[in-house]
Amino acid sequence: MSLSYCKLPNRAVLKIEGEDRLDFLQGLISNDINKVTATDGIYAAFLTPQGKFLCDFFIAQENDALLLDIDAEAMPAFKKKLMMYKLRANVAIADVSAQYDVFAAFGDKTTQSGVFADPRLEEAGYRAILPNGQDIENAEPVPFETYELMRIQLGLPDGGRDMTVEKSILLENGFDELHGVDWNKGCYMGQELTARTKYRALIRKRLFPVMIEGDLPAPGTEITSGDKVVGEIHSGIQNMALATLKLDALDDELSANGAKLTPKKPDWMILPESA
Template identity: 25%
Template sequence: MSIWNELLAPKAQSLNTTQLAAGFVAPLLDQGLIALDGEESAHFLHGQLTNDVEHLGADEARLAGYCSPKGRMLASFLMWRSGSTLLLQLPREIQAAVQKRLSMFVLRAKTKLSDASEMPEHEVVIGLGGGLAEAVLQTWFEPLPARPYSKISHPLGTVIRLADALGAARYQWLMSKDVARTVLPELAERLTVGDAAAWHLSAIHAGVPQIGKATQEQFVPQMVNFELLGGVNFKKGCYPGQEIVARSQYLGKLKRRTTLVTIQDPAAVAGAEVFATADPEQPCGMIVNTAPNGRGGIDALVEMKLAAIEAASVRLGSAEGTALEFHPMPYVLDALDV
């Protein structure tokens, strides 16, 4: 992403939700890509991930989780096809370890895993969103992906529509450096240029969690609303942790969800525990993702007990810590009590 730093980094700034809603462009600087090539790639991944890989269409993307045998998430992916290649997007900080772990289970399957982050067609990855983003993208693409988690492949790159945020569509555009040199200056003229944290803030307001190093093996997928986002297929075959994930769904063993909050403490980080004032002796949940909100604090997705969400009296670090300000999620947290 050195081309981003060369052309737009001086213009990049921390954004607030009002700026995101109007229209923005931001880099995805901390995301990596794993590529799987080979005729049995889909079959192999289908047996490893929480979602259906074998029926993943060429014009769609899907969320998927990778779990330990205990059903706890080791990684969350955005996955899609590029020709005969399957691609998994995840934080760079855990990519090498996750790729190595997946490779251990390939055995005789006809597939090969590799780091696709620096491939020419993925050299630059940007995110766009807000009310102006669709019209700006139509400068180069017509039509655009019509619904969340659909994609188009184009000579100028791959465009994936992701979950909407703040009342507008969000898109991810993967491109070559040559394309970036042409389009980034125009994007900067027509949209507010955000920093890497601005993209994370948009994902938080879309209610879409991402598992990073600080939160690996902390959550069953339902704790972070993953099945509400289409990231779990309960009809597919087995995968590591499948029995526990299914039991959580159908037997109601868990009573936890992830919700959207503001914390007026810029030091709040993923993996930090939160405490309900009604039960101060033990944590009621954990921060999943955070991003500066452009107003002096951070916005976050926080996993916690449903009772704590309902009471809305939760604090950071201890029952005497900074209070969490609760906001509505962009989708319904159903009464499954998982």
Template identity: 25%
Template sequence: MSASWQTFLDQTGAVRDTDGTVLHFGRPPTRVALPQLHVCDHLRIVTLRGPDAVTFLQGQVTADVREVSEQQYSRLAMHLSLKGRGLVSMRLVPAEDGFDLLVPTAMADSLLKLLGKYIVFSKASLALDDTRVVLSLVGGDAVPAVPDDLPAGKAAFTADGTAVRMDGHRTLLVLPVETAIAHWAALSEGRGIGGAEHARLHDILAGEGHVLPGAEDLFLPQALNYDVLHGVSFRKGCYTGQEVVARMHFKGQMKQRLQHVSWPGDTPLPAGTVLRDANGKALGELVDSMTAGGQVQALAVLRLAHEGDLYLQSEDGQAHALGARPETLPYELPAR
């Protein structure tokens, strides 16, 4: 990452983990609804550029990338295994000469490796971009960097960079480092400042999950509700794993889906952790979790028919109750 950006964040009071990720700026996240500015240090920008960018990406991911390139939508998307399970996920953002792929930092190398196997046959190129950063605005007054009339789900090119209206509360900004530093005072005015922990918490509250290390090749895109969130198209052409995804959509029935749950505690669990019922039967796996205000907020793919607590199984085979309760997603799931 840019040395000038990292120095600026440190001077602003950044608190980092052992990998250098900016977690927060002295105040860990809570669920209190206040206007906020987040440094999305949990995301990396991978650029896809070239005359074949649209054709190449259309054959690699679940979303219809023409909606991104032609209509300037921003879409979640997955690159799948032959089994139709997600190997890596990303947010697609239109760029003037291709796409920006916003990918979890821990999965950026995997994305480059997986897509890099196929791009050698295309007039397109992939690269990590350390000259720009991702910020997130939550609530608060309008700012010049975001067009007032930008609809939810769409992106816009501005004089400052790219703005993506995620929903009625959240907006992503993809900005050059120099621009982010120059506009920091205006963007942060009247807002609390947060880091990766705050941004991930708001992703969880929005019901948006990603494939993280430990959960590769586990989830169909429908299991992460990507069909609800416009992250999978059933009308586009072929892509790796498409037959499995289409068969489940047209002939199958989803018995597990992404759900938001919480339990008391201050220790998040790693992605891929198996969650069980009181009898030790597996109910699903954890997607992501964060602590906020003495509670663990989590996204997990769980059996839709399950009611009651969730349990972890220790090495001695004993089941330990989490004290979990269901939380409400901000969107409706398809009828079973």
């Protein structure tokens, strides 16, 4: 298998510098910032104080700075929140999207500087935040749609399109299995609800890939079982989509706007035995 890559047009880049950058982020994000190295990145989320989703992102290291790969539409509000929490911390926060491109790569292995293994799942390949004009070396470009189909088949959420701001819960969207939460770090924004959801087994719905027979429903379309609403369609392409589904409806006959849906549980996903 050769190495393929594509530029991700829906991503922005924030740079965080300053001697307090690690401590500053550690108290705000769901993962352990100390796992970020020159060769390894992390996947994490920023939550409301009540533990509800605001945005997700990847964090990589560039010299003495941190680079955050984040949904472009979510970036302005996230940057504003960071500036609000900055207080007296010695950090500088800048939108550097005009200076960098964000890439996904998959297939053969690569050791290129600035390219790191996707921390969510080995099958997802690599992420990269590279200066403008620099591409993934020894790799063939493919359309964004090629990566998008692979992402959806693997069941990987794109928070900007597959999760609902101030409503979604991390563990309903795979953040535990996909290494987006660290259970041993200190306190962070929204930790209490996230921990309670895990240890009290309060998960009643999950984000699933679904195969579609019929026309691809638009994002936001309700999924029904008989006359009951049991879920919602999110991002989709060709005959696949990601959908939030109630666990007790997985064996039902499901439809959305006339299309028949069949959930496909990813190998990495861990469900309660009752589901």
